[in-house]
Amino acid sequence: MAAFDSSAGESSVNVDSPTSEHTRPPRREFKARGSFVTRCDHCQLPVLNCLCPYQVKAESHAQVWLLTHPIEHYKPTNTGRLIRDVITTTQVFTWYRVAPDAQLAALLKDPRYAPFVIFPDDQPDYADRVVGIDAVHAAKAQARIPVFIILDGTWRQARRMFRKSAYLDGLPVLPLKSERETRYRLRKPASKAHLCTAEVAIELLRQGGDTAAADVLDDYFEVFNDSYAASRLHHKIDPPTAAMQRLAKQRASDSEPGHPGANRGT
Numbered sequence: 065m066a067a068f069d070s071s072a073g074e075s076s077v078n079v080d081s082p083t084s085e086h087t088r089p090p091r092r093e094f095k096a097r098g099s100f101v102t103r104c105d106h107c108q109l110p111v112l113n114c115l116c117p118y119q120v121k122a123e124s125h126a127q128v129w130l131l132t133h134p135i136e137h138y139k140p141t142n143t144g145r146l147i148r149d150v151i152t153t154t155q156v157f158t159w160y161r162v163a164p165d166a167q168l169a170a171l172l173k174d175p176r177y178a179p180f181v182i183f184p185d186d187q188p189d190y191a192d193r194v195v196g197i198d199a200v201h202a203a204k205a206q207a208r209i210p211v212f213i214i215l216d217g218t219w220r221q222a223r224r225m226f227r228k229s230a231y232l233d234g235l236p237v238l239p240l241k242s243e244r245e246t247r248y249r250l251r252k253p254a255s256k257a258h259l260c261t262a263e264v265a266i267e268l269l270r271q272g273g274d275t276a277a278a279d280v281l282d283d284y285f286e287v288f289n290d291s292y293a294a295s296r297l298h299h300k301i302d303p304p305t306a307a308m309q310r311l312a313k314q315r316a317s318d319s320e321p322g323h324p325g326a327n328r329g330t
């Protein structure tokens with residue numbers, strides 16, 4: 065439920081089934097502003113403010129599975145990939161309307177996981193499926209792995225994904241309740257309350273008790289946000305921000321022998 069109001073509308077891309085992967089639209093339709101800039105092969109940011117020195121891994125009890133709209137995959141401003149960079153258990157599936165990704169279908173049946181679809185509770189017709197964050201803590205208490213399934217696309221795309229995917233119908237719906245206002249600067253939100261994908265994950269992880277992982281991801285998101293915005297102005301961020309310094313320090317200590325821990329503060 066990345067609630068962006070992106071200008072990229074729904075194109076003719078066929079999202080009915082996994083076979084439609086072959087009919088993906090050509091890349092050129094998704095050229096972002098500044099796409100002539102030389103980008104780092106790893107983080108995809110302009111080399112001027114490459115994100116790689118700040119990539120830190122963190123461990124979380126809960127997992128994030130992204131159900132990503134096919135169009136969203138092509139956008140360099142997508143923040144879903146930041147979650148995967150930090151939390152290595154993150155899974156990314158392409159959304160198809162009729163059939164789920166085969167691997168996702170199998171995982172949804174795996175009793176080790178307690179999956180929740182992250183979606184607002186603003187419509188009455190699925191009120192019986194709505195749960196609160198206490199359900200996440202209850203799953204943990206039962207030694208199950210809570211999974212936040214985040215619909216990664218524009219607000220309109222996320223709503224379609226939620227409504228049109230029968231394979232999500234049996235899952236509990238967890239609305240994100242947060243006072244956080246978005247800090248995402250790369251797309252214009254319709255409302256400050258509309259968080260981007262990474263911010264949704266940060267808040268869910270925090271509320272679910274994965275505080276250290278949420279903090280690392282929050283820093284990494286902030287560095288991405290600042291670096292990308294600065295690069296649009298062809299400006300190099302120097303000296304490093306506080307978030308950059310925290311991540312660089314963590315990265316240095318993670319690489320020291322005898323310090324394999326990936327969590328800040330552990």
Ligand SMILES: [Zn+2]
Nearest residue numbers: 104107114116
């Ligand atoms: Zn890089």
